[in-house]
Amino acid sequence: xxxxxxxxxxxxxxxxxxxxxxxxxxxxxxxxxxxxxxxxxxxxxxxxxxxxxxxxxxxxxxxxxxxxxxxxxxxxxxxxxxxxxxxxxxxxxxxxxxxxxxxxxxxxxxxxxxx
Amino acid sequence: xxxxxxxxxxxxxxxxxxxxxxxxxxxxxxxxxxxxxxxxxxxxxxxxxxxxxxxxxxxxxxxxxxxxxxxxxxxxxxxxxxxxxxxxxxxxxxxxxxxxxxxxxxxxxxxxxxxx
Numbered sequence: 001x002x003x004x005x006x007x008x009x010x011x012x013x014x015x016x017x018x019x020x021x022x023x024x025x026x027x028x029x030x031x032x033x034x035x036x037x038x039x040x041x042x043x044x045x046x047x048x049x050x051x052x053x054x055x056x057x058x059x060x061x062x063x064x065x066x067x068x069x070x071x072x073x074x075x076x077x078x079x080x081x082x083x084x085x086x087x088x089x090x091x092x093x094x095x096x097x098x099x100x101x102x103x104x105x106x107x108x109x110x111x112x113x114x115x
Numbered sequence: 116x117x118x119x120x121x122x123x124x125x126x127x128x129x130x131x132x133x134x135x136x137x138x139x140x141x142x143x144x145x146x147x148x149x150x151x152x153x154x155x156x157x158x159x160x161x162x163x164x165x166x167x168x169x170x171x172x173x174x175x176x177x178x179x180x181x182x183x184x185x186x187x188x189x190x191x192x193x194x195x196x197x198x199x200x201x202x203x204x205x206x207x208x209x210x211x212x213x214x215x216x217x218x219x220x221x222x223x224x225x226x227x228x229x230x231x
Contacts, residue, residue: 032217043121043206044158044222051217089157093218100170101215105157 002027002094006106009087013080014114021075021109023064023090031092033057033066033073034103038087047075047088085113117141119223121207127229128197135193136226140209147190148220149182150206158206164190165212197230204228 007022025033035047035057048057050066050073057064062077073090090106120139128134140147145166150158161180162172166187179197184190194201204227208220 043224046219046221049219095215102160108157
């Protein structure tokens with residue numbers, strides 16, 4: 001079945017460092033791919049998405065490119081801030097034969113940014 | 116604020132009691148989802164509605180859980196005879212639901228349930 005694998009955390013970086021959080025997936029068909037972020041004590045927020053191969057999603061300085069050849073959707077940011085400390089979830093949309101769909105989630109990667 | 120809202124934000128109850136949570140989706144969204152999330156895990160799908168119809172319910176959901184979405188607007192999730200294992204964050208999300216290939220779910224802040 002479809003699945004999402006994220007790099008294990010926590011990932012600890014210093015402020016202004018370059019960030020990469022790896023996400024790979026297995027899927028049949030052509031799912032949409034998402035990154036959600038969850039700040040402490042809060043619900044999930046959509047960070048960015050890509051709906052087809054080679055699309056690049058971007059928001060708040062974060063970017064991720066839908067790579068079908070490597071089945072990856074790695075999250076990157078050039079210069080992280082303390083306020084980026086959160087848990088990041090990669091997800092894909094699994095479309096069913098009846099046109100319904102579900103989100104398949106990675107386990108989440110906790111990011112800690114130190115000043 | 117026109118995002119998804121949930122009430123209450125926190126609920127503490129004793130084992131065996133019933134609890135009910137409410138979710139108000141983004142107004143033009145047709146689909147509404149309920150998830151459960153425990154510490155250090157991703158969301159676990161519980162059920163979803165297309166307008167007022169409950170179209171799917173997770174096999175993991177026991178009969179003690181019931182959800183409604185009367186009139187296709189807000190939704191309620193009720194847990195009867197709560198158990199300590201029900202302690203979790205309950206998340207609600209909504210989406211337009213028109214094109215599944217690009218549909219995007221937007222989440223509320225969640226209701227944190229603690230069963231003593």
